[in-house]
Amino acid sequence: MTAPKQQRRARKIAMSPEEVTAFLQEQRTCRVATNGTNGPHATPLWYLWDGDALWLTSLSRSQRWTDLMADPRIAAVVDAGHDYGELRGVELRGSVEVVGEVPRTGEPHPELERVEQAFADRYTGGHVVVDGRHAWLRLRPEKITSWDFRKLGTA
Template sequence: MTDTQRRGRRIMMTPEERDAYLRERRTCRVATLGSDGAPHVGALWFVWDGSSLWLYSLTRSLRWSQLLEDPRIAVVVDDGEGYEELRGVELTGRAEFVGEAPRTGEPCPELTDPERLFPVKYFGITDMPHDGRHAWLRLTPARITSWDFRKLAGLA
C-alpha cells in the first residue's frame, strides 16, 4: 500500500488520525466501472480493520456485477460543510470477494473481524445478522490519500 502523498502533505492525516477517522465514519461512496467504462457510484456501510476496508454489499446490485467483471474500485469517506472543515480518505485498489455469496453465516475465519465490528457499529448488537442478500467485499488499498482542511485553519 502506498501511504505517502506528494501533494497536500500539510493537510494529510497521520496513520493514527486516518484509522480513527475510518473507524468512526459510517458511510462511504464506492466507485466501480461498467464494461462500457461508465462509472457507477453508490453509498455503502463499511468497517475498517486497520489494513482493509470491508464492504457489505447486496449481491444483486450493479456494484457487485461490475466488480465481478472488473475488480478495480475506489472508495471515498468524507465529511465537512465549510471549506475549512473538509476531511476525508480515498482508498483505491481491487475488491476481493470473501465468504459465500450471498452470506448465510457459514464459518469463514477471514470474516471474524468484520463480522464482529459491523453489527456493533451499525446495529448496536454483537451477532452479525445474515439476510441472504448481502456478502463481503474486501479492499486492501493499493493507495490511500487523505485530507483534513481543519489543519490549515488550526482546528485539528
C-alpha cells in the same frame, strides 16, 4: 501485503496514518465508485475499517456487484465537514476480493467472524445479520489519499 502508496500531493493537509484510522472509525458511510460497462457507478455503503482493509458488504445481485466481478478496481471516499475550513476525508483505491460464500449464508469463516461482529456492533446493535442476499468484499488499499483542511489554519 504491501503498504499503500504514499500521498504525493497536498502533504501539508494530509492525515497521518493514525488520523486516517481514527477518521475512518468515526465516520459511518463511504461512497464507492466502480467501473461499469456504461461508465462509473457510485453508491453509498456502510463499511468497516480494520486498520489495514476496508470491508464492504454488498447485495450480490446488484449493479455494484456485477461491476466488481467484471473489474475489481474500486475507489471509496469517506468525507466530512460543511464549511471549507473543516473539510476532511480519505480516498482509498485498489482492487476488492470476495471473502466468504456468495451470497453469505452464515457458513463458518474465520476471517469473517470478527468482521461481522464488529460491523454488527457498529451498525445493528450487535446483532449479526446474515440475509442470504449480501456478500463480503475486502479492499486492501493500494493508495490512500487524505485531506484535512483544518490543518490550513485561519487566514
